[in-house]
Amino acid sequence: MKTAFGVDQLNHPDVIRNPYPYYDLLRDQSPLFGYRDFPPGTMPGVDDPSPSWVVLNFDHVAAVAWDHENFSSRDSLQEESSAPSLMLVNHDRPEHTRLRKVASKVFQPASIKSLSPAVDALVRQAMDEFFVTDRPVDVMTDFCAMLPSRVMAYLFGMPDDMDRDVRNWATAFMLSADISPQARQAYNEEAMAFFADHVRDNMDRISKGEDPSGPLLNAFIRTEVDGDRLSFEEIVRFCMTATVAGAETTSFYLGNLITVFADFPDIWQDFVEGPNLFDAIYKEVLRFHGPPQRLFRVATRDITIGKADIKRGDWVACFFGAANYDPNVFPEPYEFRLNRKNANRHMSFGYGIHRCLGAPLAQLEAESTARMLRERYQQIERAGEPVWQDVSLLNHGLASNPVIFRERS
Numbered sequence: 131m132k133t134a135f136g137v138d139q140l141n142h143p144d145v146i147r148n149p150y151p152y153y154d155l156l157r158d159q160s161p162l163f164g165y166r167d168f169p170p171g172t173m174p175g176v177d178d179p180s181p182s183w184v185v186l187n188f189d190h191v192a193a194v195a196w197d198h199e200n201f202s203s204r205d206s207l208q209e210e211s212s213a214p215s216l217m218l219v220n221h222d223r224p225e226h227t228r229l230r231k232v233a234s235k236v237f238q239p240a241s242i243k244s245l246s247p248a249v250d251a252l253v254r255q256a257m258d259e260f261f262v263t264d265r266p267v268d269v270m271t272d273f274c275a276m277l278p279s280r281v282m283a284y285l286f287g288m289p290d291d292m293d294r295d296v297r298n299w300a301t302a303f304m305l306s307a308d309i310s311p312q313a314r315q316a317y318n319e320e321a322m323a324f325f326a327d328h329v330r331d332n333m334d335r336i337s338k339g340e341d342p343s344g345p346l347l348n349a350f351i352r353t354e355v356d357g358d359r360l361s362f363e364e365i366v367r368f369c370m371t372a373t374v375a376g377a378e379t380t381s382f383y384l385g386n387l388i389t390v391f392a393d394f395p396d397i398w399q400d401f402v403e404g405p406n407l408f409d410a411i412y413k414e415v416l417r418f419h420g421p422p423q424r425l426f427r428v429a430t431r432d433i434t435i436g437k438a439d440i441k442r443g444d445w446v447a448c449f450f451g452a453a454n455y456d457p458n459v460f461p462e463p464y465e466f467r468l469n470r471k472n473a474n475r476h477m478s479f480g481y482g483i484h485r486c487l488g489a490p491l492a493q494l495e496a497e498s499t500a501r502m503l504r505e506r507y508q509q510i511e512r513a514g515e516p517v518w519q520d521v522s523l524l525n526h527g528l529a530s531n532p533v534i535f536r537e538r539s
């Protein structure tokens with residue numbers, strides 16, 4: 131990398147692996163222009179990214195994410211590409227309000243909480259299958275990769291052996307792996323074709339009075355708000371959205387959580403002695419190693435942010451990960467601290483009307499994983515250098531995360 135670091139280098143592999151020191155070099159100059167990167171769903175090698183603004187300090191990120199009128203979530207690049215556009219994530223008001231009303235009812239906290247026994251069973255099964263004691267285990271390859279996919283497959287009532295398909299579809303869409311544009315497109319088409327058949331089948335069975343498996347899918351089909359239901363096409367797209375928004379982010383989050391346990395033995399010990407600390411650990415991991423580092427918006431009119439005159443139609447990359455390390459909001463951001471009074475202000479679930487709908491489900495998976503790790507193991511030790519993925523800033527997380535689990539005596 132050249133010595134004077136610039137905004138055009140934010141997608142360099144060194145930055146993707148560990149972006150925080152690079153954000154520090156640029157944060158005071160935010161907003162900056164000249165970043166080029168791919169929004170989710172677009173195709174490196176086929177689509178051409180637009181040069182965009184970059185906002186890096188907490189106030190600028192909050193201003194852009196909150197202001198859904200002046201900053202649209204519709205992604206023309208994605209709409210023009212062969213990838214399916216996502217529900218909610220890529221909708222503006224008024225469509226967003228209508229869809230979010232129905233989807234919020236589907237994701238209401240009591241419904242998500244009722245999934246707890248099923249999620250626990252999937253966590254237990256995955257630990258039995260993938261973890262051994264006293265020998266190195268790469269938790270990314272199997273457990274973190276597969277658990278969220280299995281949860282999604284269960285929630286959609288898919289055959290158990292389709293967990294790898296869910297994983298591949300999510301990885302391809304979220305640009306987490308270096309695969310060819312043809313393979314990406316093939317995965318998108320396969321996922322959409324599968325969900326179309328599967329949703330049709332579940333709808334037919336529900337209309338005949340049957341009760342097919344797949345609690346989330348069936349809730350999408352059945353839920354009605356003020357006489358309004360989702361159309362067939364919308365349900366198919368919701369399945370795709372939950373797959374790509376829910377599986378990949380949670381995989382990386384779980385890897386980041388286990389990394390914290392392995393690399394900060396004091397935190398692990400505190401958690402072993404005080405399981406109530408989970409909530410604080412969960413939030414600080416979101417701040418410290420939040421999966422999505424940045425997402426895009428498009429200005430709907432000329433607007434000034436800080437010293438930048440942003441023009442209608444300009445792309446703006448909202449760096450949630452840089453906001454999480456803004457020292458004006460999170461003092462000594464490189465310290466992993468469980469007593470931050472403003473821990474809730476992390477931006478890893480976004481901010482404003484698009485704030486993550488699946489956050490309670492992500493928390494359920496993380497909490498169940500942490501609880502079972504604590505029940506089973508005395509210690510989680512680092513067994514080799516962790517390797518951070520360097521393909522895309524869409525998700526900050528590990529490609530390889532070798533640890534050794536030591537059993538309770």
Ligand code: HEM
Nearest residue numbers: 218219372375376379380383478479480484486487488492
């Ligand atoms: C640790 C795991 C997760 C992280 C870090 C995360 C992060 C985010 C972020 C940053 C946004 C805001 C997008 C924006 O502002 O444009 C978002 C939105 C969303 N997430 Fe998550 N997510 C996670 C898990 C999940 C899960 C498990 C699901 C569902 C199964 C899910 C479904 C959604 C949906 C549907 C939206 C769109 C909400 C809207 O636009 O109204 N997410 N997520």
